[in-house]
Amino acid sequence: MKKAGKHIAFYGALLLIWVVLAKLKIWPPYVFPDPKGVFESLYAGFSDKTFLIAIGVSMRRMLLGYGLSVALGMVLGLLVASNKFFEETLGGLLVSLQSLPSICWLPLAVLWFGLTEKAILFVVVMGSLLSVTISMETGRRQMPKIYGMAGRNLGARGLRLFFFVLLPASLPYIVTGLKQGWAFAWRSLISGEMIFVSLGLGQLLMMGRDLNDMSQVIAVMLLIIAIGYIVDGLVFQTVERRLQRKWGVEEAAA
Amino acid sequence: MMQRLRNSAVHHGFGAAAVARVAPVVPIDEAPLGPPKVRLEGITQRYQNGSKTPLTAIENINLEIHAGEFLCIVGPSGCGKSTLLHMIAGLMRPSEGEVWIDERRVENTGTDRILIFQELGLFPWLTVAENVEFGMRHGMGLNKQERRARVAQYLKLVHLGQFADSYIHQLSGGMRQRVALARALATEPDVLLMDEPFAALDAQTRDLLHDELERIWAETGRTIIFVTHNVREAVRLGDRVVVLTFRPGRVKREFNVDLPRPRSLEDPEVALTARDILDDLREEIDKSLEVEYAK
Numbered sequence: 001m002k003k004a005g006k007h008i009a010f011y012g013a014l015l016l017i018w019v020v021l022a023k024l025k026i027w028p029p030y031v032f033p034d035p036k037g038v039f040e041s042l043y044a045g046f047s048d049k050t051f052l053i054a055i056g057v058s059m060r061r062m063l064l065g066y067g068l069s070v071a072l073g074m075v076l077g078l079l080v081a082s083n084k085f086f087e088e089t090l091g092g093l094l095v096s097l098q099s100l101p102s103i104c105w106l107p108l109a110v111l112w113f114g115l116t117e118k119a120i121l122f123v124v125v126m127g128s129l130l131s132v133t134i135s136m137e138t139g140r141r142q143m144p145k146i147y148g149m150a151g152r153n154l155g156a157r158g159l160r161l162f163f164f165v166l167l168p169a170s171l172p173y174i175v176t177g178l179k180q181g182w183a184f185a186w187r188s189l190i191s192g193e194m195i196f197v198s199l200g201l202g203q204l205l206m207m208g209r210d211l212n213d214m215s216q217v218i219a220v221m222l223l224i225i226a227i228g229y230i231v232d233g234l235v236f237q238t239v240e241r242r243l244q245r246k247w248g249v250e251e252a253a254a
Numbered sequence: 255m256m257q258r259l260r261n262s263a264v265h266h267g268f269g270a271a272a273v274a275r276v277a278p279v280v281p282i283d284e285a286p287l288g289p290p291k292v293r294l295e296g297i298t299q300r301y302q303n304g305s306k307t308p309l310t311a312i313e314n315i316n317l318e319i320h321a322g323e324f325l326c327i328v329g330p331s332g333c334g335k336s337t338l339l340h341m342i343a344g345l346m347r348p349s350e351g352e353v354w355i356d357e358r359r360v361e362n363t364g365t366d367r368i369l370i371f372q373e374l375g376l377f378p379w380l381t382v383a384e385n386v387e388f389g390m391r392h393g394m395g396l397n398k399q400e401r402r403a404r405v406a407q408y409l410k411l412v413h414l415g416q417f418a419d420s421y422i423h424q425l426s427g428g429m430r431q432r433v434a435l436a437r438a439l440a441t442e443p444d445v446l447l448m449d450e451p452f453a454a455l456d457a458q459t460r461d462l463l464h465d466e467l468e469r470i471w472a473e474t475g476r477t478i479i480f481v482t483h484n485v486r487e488a489v490r491l492g493d494r495v496v497v498l499t500f501r502p503g504r505v506k507r508e509f510n511v512d513l514p515r516p517r518s519l520e521d522p523e524v525a526l527t528a529r530d531i532l533d534d535l536r537e538e539i540d541k542s543l544e545v546e547y548a549k
Contacts, residue, residue: 153369155364155365155389156388
């Protein structure tokens, strides 16, 4: 309750400052819109469904791209974690590649795939694949060895051992990386859409700029923050916490 | 101290020769004729410990365990007793020597012998029932009906029927222990390997589980190899107690425990026998402490 009170006070004050600044008219409204204009923009966007369509398009790309990078990252991560040769070679390459901002892949993607969905997907995958791979690898290492031994002891081998023991056992260690991967994918997607301009939230943002509609720009920014927060802060953190409690790694993490 | 205890025991009319001290291999009266259930043949384990000369953890261990026997292995920490169990389970191969089960050489893990780990290794993402089901499902490939029947049967055996749908983190230490026991028994292994399973439990829970284990052993006729550092526990449970030496682990001595069952940790005969074995073990413990403190 106390925490909620603090939040209300903080965001209330923030809103108040915004209103006051806008009312003072230091800057013209097309540079610094007031909250009312932004909320009208939000309302209009949702009522004529443009925002909904944009969210739908962006989310579809996210799910596809992120899903792909999770699947690929799992395989790559396992390869690196279970093979000394790949650990020393591929492992190093992955870490160094992580310093490359994902948007740098866009020119390459456009040349390879043209102005298609595939190019955007490629950017999203490249943005999150590395962090998923690295977290998969460290997850496999951090996982207590006892689970693998217990699984083998009970007769599970090969793929069964992997899917029914090793994978679930390393889940609480991987989920942090999956969360990070999601955040990277989300950023890559939005920046990709901004340059690429073909539906989606990123394009809506650029459209706001082209129309000089600052209210819409801020409205879309709020949307992007909200979606990021809901997925990252609510979905992933809840899953993470529940996993850690159930797996009994909570005490170790604290 | 030991002398006094023994004297008082004799005074009270307990048999003086509760323990038969014997050299290497002992023929056991109740043991059935024929080949042993488990045979360890010249087991040696070396580790390349960074230094030039490899560390010999286990050296030339030869043991025969008969079907239905309850064998306890005691030794100071670092004598390789856990390693020995891992080898019988097929989780690791000895540097030299072979493990035989029923005249078949152990090459891999198998549901005919199940190890209960010291840290249990229960799967936290599965319910109690799913944990018990695991070996039957992924190791043996039994059908659903049979699995379900056996889960119910073995949960009942360890008095956990009501907790079938609980998760591991919701259970107490003693209950987890019993889940591990049920999970191991459910594959109906011929050989049950137990690695200090009760070390982390409080005295009451441990007593209770000793009784249950003894009952289950009598009911199911399994062969049990039980590793512990607690000599009294070994005497309480075992038909035979094997003492291992400290690094390299070798068989120092074997004791037959001919005390009537059911036994209790508090039985004076158990205490007396344990004293005798402890005398032998003390030397090894001292050696292990020397090494420990020299570090």
